[in-house]
Amino acid sequence: MKRILVGIKRVVDYNVRIRVKPDGSGVVTDGVKMSINPFDEIALEEALRIKERGVVEEVIVATVGPADCQQQLRTALAMGADRALHVQADGVVEPLIAARALLKLIEREQPLLVILGKQAIDDDNGQTGQVLAALWNRPQATYASKIELSAGTARVTREVDAGLETLEVDLPAVITTDLRLNEPRYVKLPDIMKAKKKPLDTLTLSALGVEQRQQLKLVRFEPPPQRQKGIRVQDAAELLAALKKKGVL
Amino acid sequence: MSSHVLIVAEHDGTRLNASTAKCVTCAQGIPGAQITIVVCAVDASAVAAQAAALSGVSRVLCIENAANGHALAAVWAPQLLAIAAPFSHVLGPSTTFGKDLMARIAGLLGAPQVSDIMAIESATRFRRPVYAGNAILTVESSAEGKLVGTVRTASFEAAAGGGAAPIEKAAVSVELPTHTRFVSVSAAKSDRPDLQTARRVISGGRALGSAEGFKLLYSLADKLGAAVGASRAAVDAGYAPNEMQVGQTGKIIAPELYVAVGISGAIQHLTGIKDARTIVAINKDSEAPIFEVADIGLVGDLFQIIPEIERLVGAG
Numbered sequence: 001m002k003r004i005l006v007g008i009k010r011v012v013d014y015n016v017r018i019r020v021k022p023d024g025s026g027v028v029t030d031g032v033k034m035s036i037n038p039f040d041e042i043a044l045e046e047a048l049r050i051k052e053r054g055v056v057e058e059v060i061v062a063t064v065g066p067a068d069c070q071q072q073l074r075t076a077l078a079m080g081a082d083r084a085l086h087v088q089a090d091g092v093v094e095p096l097i098a099a100r101a102l103l104k105l106i107e108r109e110q111p112l113l114v115i116l117g118k119q120a121i122d123d124d125n126g127q128t129g130q131v132l133a134a135l136w137n138r139p140q141a142t143y144a145s146k147i148e149l150s151a152g153t154a155r156v157t158r159e160v161d162a163g164l165e166t167l168e169v170d171l172p173a174v175i176t177t178d179l180r181l182n183e184p185r186y187v188k189l190p191d192i193m194k195a196k197k198k199p200l201d202t203l204t205l206s207a208l209g210v211e212q213r214q215q216l217k218l219v220r221f222e223p224p225p226q227r228q229k230g231i232r233v234q235d236a237a238e239l240l241a242a243l244k245k246k247g248v249l
Numbered sequence: 250m251s252s253h254v255l256i257v258a259e260h261d262g263t264r265l266n267a268s269t270a271k272c273v274t275c276a277q278g279i280p281g282a283q284i285t286i287v288v289c290a291v292d293a294s295a296v297a298a299q300a301a302a303l304s305g306v307s308r309v310l311c312i313e314n315a316a317n318g319h320a321l322a323a324v325w326a327p328q329l330l331a332i333a334a335p336f337s338h339v340l341g342p343s344t345t346f347g348k349d350l351m352a353r354i355a356g357l358l359g360a361p362q363v364s365d366i367m368a369i370e371s372a373t374r375f376r377r378p379v380y381a382g383n384a385i386l387t388v389e390s391s392a393e394g395k396l397v398g399t400v401r402t403a404s405f406e407a408a409a410g411g412g413a414a415p416i417e418k419a420a421v422s423v424e425l426p427t428h429t430r431f432v433s434v435s436a437a438k439s440d441r442p443d444l445q446t447a448r449r450v451i452s453g454g455r456a457l458g459s460a461e462g463f464k465l466l467y468s469l470a471d472k473l474g475a476a477v478g479a480s481r482a483a484v485d486a487g488y489a490p491n492e493m494q495v496g497q498t499g500k501i502i503a504p505e506l507y508v509a510v511g512i513s514g515a516i517q518h519l520t521g522i523k524d525a526r527t528i529v530a531i532n533k534d535s536e537a538p539i540f541e542v543a544d545i546g547l548v549g550d551l552f553q554i555i556p557e558i559e560r561l562v563g564a565g
Binding site: 094 | 384390
């Protein structure tokens with residue numbers, strides 16, 4: 001069966017105002033809304049659209065993280081994924097560990113394509129897709145804003161600093177998504193009910209043979225430095241005078 | 250103790266990107282750093298000469314291969330892996346080039362990567378922004394093993410010229426994949442300064458209303474010698490191309506002057522401009538969050554204010 005594997009991550013919701021804990025051990029997550037990482041939601045939407053075009057028969061969604069991640073997997077099933085894989089892991093899951101776990105799932109599921117978000121909006125690492133492609137020894141096409149599939153290959157338009165770059169990659173491959181690839185659908189209530197009956201398998205890192213070794217110690221979180229309060233001017237002439245006074249014009 | 254730092258040069262085949270000189274400054278913060286720049290290219294000579302002239306660089310290595318005409322991570326990474334053994338740190342810029350490539354190298358090495366390094370505290374301790382810059386995280390790697398890093402270019406000045414490092418060719422013979430092929434790149438030609446290195450930047454938001462509306466900004470930018478940027482909302486709406494986007498998922502910039510026109514100031518946008526020396530906000534909504542970070546705020550109609558500024562600048 002032709003299938004797509006989509007990796008998702010549970011993160012603090014996009015709209016939450018982030019507060020650093022006073023002891024510097026992390027950011028406040030108690031009572032804070034959690035969601036699917038927005039880039040991963042775009043990855044899932046793209047996989048669903050490819051399935052709806054009849055190119056693949058199945059979309060599998062997977063995550064590596066604590067028990068609470070199952071909420072986001074259920075949301076993904078409600079969006080339209082066919083089944084979910086939860087690799088249980090508490091504590092910090094570094095990109096290399098997530099990639100090693102995903103590689104094990106790839107070996108089991110043999111997907112035609114793996115789609116991930118280009119970065120998670122919590123740690124902003126932006127590594128997992130590339131690390132996975134390296135471990136798998138397959139092509140990577142990061143920052144995708146357009147994906148066209150044909151027999152055995154994908155043509156991917158990437159958002160790069162210079163503009164738009166197009167690559168052709170042989171399948172299977174890893175693609176990571178940028179914001180303009182699509183707009184994810186809203187989940188409807190009947191779909192949430194249906195999602196409860198869809199299969200969600202739980203695995204562990206150790207059962208997959210992946211050691212959860214943390215290579216980077218998180219020493220301290222701090223709030224960013226604040227900019228000094230500025231001034232208000234009334235019109236263009238005052239603005240230019242203020243800029244000249246600051247020596248920037 | 251000395252550290253051997255390898256920096257992967259970003260270039261277009263003829264010109265070294267300024268991001269590389271910023272990586273050199275970052276690397277100099279590592280105590281006892283011996284800095285090598287590696288240039289992957291078809292013919293590396295022109296770029297290698299520019300890299301050798303950067304002050305603080307001890308050596309430039311060239312990996313020349315007919316397959317290196319475009320920066321394909323899947324093609325470059327195994328070649329870089331082949332020369333990585335003697336180095337303690339492997340750095341590249343946190344541009345789309347470096348973000349794409351460095352993590353692939355980290356994967357091949359099985360090494361940890363510190364993304365978006367904004368400060369170096371020791372050979373193993375680094376500071377980086379997380380949560381779209383709403384928190385600063387200090388991370389520490391173990392002293393053994395290699396570390397890969399991407400350098401947040403807005404946090405470092407470019408290294409000066411005047412150096413004369415020796416240039417050597419590296420003999421690399423690894424099998425290169427053919428599964429990834431470059432097709433094309435489309436970039437708008439512009440005579441304006443490059444957004445990532447410009448001293449002055451004028452950015453527009455959705456309030457510009459159309460691609461036509463952005464012409465107001467282009468016109469003023471040309472008077473001021475400024476680059477033009479855009480908010481995500483303006484790019485999504487099709488008023489400006491993606492390469493103009495400033496913010497968490499666009500470009501992170503640090504100009505001397507940043508003028509935000511009709512941009513409300515979502516945190517994702519503010520992430521991209523935090524290091525600007527002076528921020529000016531022009532917006533008709535006096536409650537817009539952009540005013541919280543602006544050094545100078547002006548509440549009003551941009552369609553009157555921008556032409557007025559242009560007229561006054563023109564009048565000297």
